[in-house]
Amino acid sequence: MSEALEFASSSAALLEPYVPPASSQSTAAKPFVTLTFATSLDSSLSLAPGVRTRLSGPGSKAMTHYLRSRHSAILVGINTMLADDPGLNCRIAGASSQPRPIIIDPHLRWVPKHSDKVLQICRAGQGLAPIVLTGLQPEEWPEGSISILTEHGGKFIHVEPKKTASGGRGRFDWHDILHVVSQEGLSSLMVEGGAQIINSLLDSQYHSLVDSVIVTIAPTWLGEGGVVVSPARAHDEQGVPIPAARLSDVKWHPFGEDVVLCGRLDKK
Ligand SMILES: NC(=O)C1=CN([C@@H]2O[C@H](COP(=O)(O)OP(=O)(O)OC[C@H]3O[C@@H](n4cnc5c(N)ncnc54)[C@H](O)[C@@H]3O)[C@@H](O)[C@H]2O)C=CC1
Numbered sequence: 001m002s003e004a005l006e007f008a009s010s011s012a013a014l015l016e017p018y019v020p021p022a023s024s025q026s027t028a029a030k031p032f033v034t035l036t037f038a039t040s041l042d043s044s045l046s047l048a049p050g051v052r053t054r055l056s057g058p059g060s061k062a063m064t065h066y067l068r069s070r071h072s073a074i075l076v077g078i079n080t081m082l083a084d085d086p087g088l089n090c091r092i093a094g095a096s097s098q099p100r101p102i103i104i105d106p107h108l109r110w111v112p113k114h115s116d117k118v119l120q121i122c123r124a125g126q127g128l129a130p131i132v133l134t135g136l137q138p139e140e141w142p143e144g145s146i147s148i149l150t151e152h153g154g155k156f157i158h159v160e161p162k163k164t165a166s167g168g169r170g171r172f173d174w175h176d177i178l179h180v181v182s183q184e185g186l187s188s189l190m191v192e193g194g195a196q197i198i199n200s201l202l203d204s205q206y207h208s209l210v211d212s213v214i215v216t217i218a219p220t221w222l223g224e225g226g227v228v229v230s231p232a233r234a235h236d237e238q239g240v241p242i243p244a245a246r247l248s249d250v251k252w253h254p255f256g257e258d259v260v261l262c263g264r265l266d267k268k
Pocket residue numbers: 036037038039044045046048049050051052053055076077078079080081083084104105106107170171172173174192193194195196197198200227
């Protein structure tokens with residue numbers, strides 16, 4: 001369906017300290033969480049909402065697919081699903097396993113169709129069908145969507161959204177998302193985006209859940225109007241603004257014209 005990608009074992013060795021251990025068990029209370037995405041020099045993931053934008057060059061793209069081979073699940077938000085029609089599989093030559101796609105779709109905006117790339121790939125035996133996490137109750141799930149997902153081996157799972165100040169449905173709590181991932185027997189999760197997903201995970205109440213961060217930085221400015229990664233600012237006890245988050249254990253690796261930044265989020 002798509003060309004197979006090669007990733008040198010010498011490059012894989014550079015990433016080893018930042019990927020889930022090969023022996024990670026699905027019985028752990030929390031999956032190993034890797035936050036990974038490609039960004040421009042002005043912190044954009046794409047040119048505009050809904051516009052699929054290639055940032056990674058061939059070397060860092062192969063790295064992303066290698067990372068997919070090292071995780072049991074890969075998570076994207078609904079805007080990414082609708083904008084990109086992604087495959088969400090691993091295209092490294094000879095990959096021995098495929099990640100389970102997890103789609104965060106609180107209001108079930110995705111209407112699965114046989115022509116969706118992720119489902120075509122699944123039928124071709126080159127990837128797995130998605131698990132869709134939704135705030136809607138089972139009686140609200142469209143019959144047609146249930147049957148097409150089930151036929152491919154995917155499913156919907158209800159996650160109770162947090163209540164907003166006015167009592168409405170808010171965002172999911174990342175602890176709840178990771179609980180579902182663990183319940184599904186998935187021991188590691190690669191969070192790819194988009195920006196709202198990343199910004200919510202980098203919020204100070206959740207970022208200690210992230211085990212490693214691997215960011216591809218492409219040598220381009222996408223300009224105003226891009227979809228930007230910029231998490232909510234944190235504050236100290238006096239209410240003075242402090243940086244939202246910072247990495248430690250940092251390594252920078254050039255991959256072609258891109259640079260790949262690996263690190264761990266400071267836990268304080
Ligand atoms: N360069 C890269 O590595 C990547 C680029 N992208 C790009 O990002 C763009 C999409 O990004 P965004 O518009 O920010 O959308 P998104 O993909 O982050 O999805 C946003 C939606 O996800 C849901 N959501 C997010 N956080 C949630 C939470 N904690 N609980 C419940 N629901 C939550 C909400 O419905 C929200 O409207 C696309 O253009 C895509 O091409 C996406 C992934 C990676």
